Amino acid sequence: MTPIPDDLIRHLQQVRHLVIFTGAGVSAESGIPTFRDAQTGLWAKYRPEQLASPEGFHADPQTVWDWYAWRREKCLAAEPNAAHLAIAELERRLPRVTLITQNVDGLHQRAGSSAPLELHGNIHHLKCFACRRDGGDWPDDVRTIPRCRCGGRMRPAVVWFGESLPETVLGAAAEASQHTDLFLSIGTSSLVYPAAELPFLAKRHGAFVVEINPQPTPLSARADLCLQGAAGEVMAALLATNT
Ligand SMILES: [Zn+2]
Structure with missing residues (x-):
């Protein structure tokens, strides 16, 4: 000891x-691997900013969403x-x-x-990418990005590169x-x-x-x-x- x-x-x-x-x-x-250690397999081809920044989400929301869905699974399994x-x-x-x-x-x-x-932040919570409203928990269907009542897409409530x-x-x-x-x-x-x-x-x-x-x-x-x-x-x- x-x-x-x-x-x-x-x-x-x-x-x-x-x-x-x-x-x-x-x-x-x-x-639970660190962000960079988790970037293996099909995620290895992305720059970290493509997976975890407002610009990355704006350019390709589904890829960012899928990355977080995958990482969230790892957290739930731990x-x-x-x-x-x-x-x-x-x-x-x-x-x-x-x-x-x-x-x-x-x-x-x-x-x-x-x-x-x-x-x-917390990977298990969502917030609106447009108006920042609290989006609660992930939906049962984790493949589809939910929409806020303002019409914006929900994103994980974590701090991304370039955010305060x-x-x-x-x-x-x-x-x-x-x-x-x-x-x-x-x-x-x-x-x-x-x-x-x-x-x-x-x-x-x-x-x-x-x-x-x-x-x-x-x-x-x-x-x-x-x-x-x-x-x-x-x-x-x-x-x-x-x-
Ligand atoms: Zn909204």
């Missing part, structure tokens, strides 16, 4: 507001892993936890997390990061801005910042503690210290 340093155990026992920030590494441990479950259990045990995720697969909710701040992060979600994430005393960055490369700024923001506002990732990242030099390892393994070990 991964040894958890005493100072982290102490911080977790005394934490008032824990912020947990997750990235693609957490999903990968459930078998199961939450030990990291998702440990995070949900910490939410139940601790007085205040804010979960911020860059993942769109909905696995945190399936593990029992109530309201993660989804910086990049949802302002209220990013605002809430920044607010939590400024007021946390313990910030855990889990399975994220810390390369994609503005999300990657959050642990640095927490650090500047006095939080104890812990990075959990198999490899070093740009955050490693600034974090108070770096635990190199798989998210599921480290989080299960951390949870076991909090009895």
Whole structure:
């Protein structure tokens, strides 16, 4: 088992507001490939922008829709892993936890997390490409793109290349990061801005910042503690210290 340093155990026992920030590494441990790793087979011939940008959807909505239908199937077939479950259990045990995720697969909710701040949206939800109205869940017939009552096409409610992060979600994430005393960055490369700024923001506002990732990242030099390892393994070990 991964040894958890005493100072982290102490911080977790005394934490008032824990912020947990997750990235693609957490999903990968459930078998969900990253965007680029998923671009295999018949998808390999496309540039990422053709599959995940407003221009790409405008040019060829059916191809983009099919790509997301395929990726959504992979998310539905995946199961939450030990990291998702440990995070949900910490939410139940601790007085205040804010979960911020860059993942769109909905696995945190399936593990029992109530309201993660989804910086990049959620692949299981739709919104109108024209008027942005909430489009609810996917239809039973996943091959056909549903229409909004404005006449526009529905698209997955995820953030595409060239789009901004949802302002209220990013605002809430920044607010939590400024007021946390313990910030855990889990399975994220810390390369994609503005999300990657959050642990640095927490650090500047006095939080104890812990990075959990198999490899070093740009955050490693600034974090108070770096635990190199798989998210599921480290989080299960951390949870076991909090009895
Ligand atoms: Zn509409």
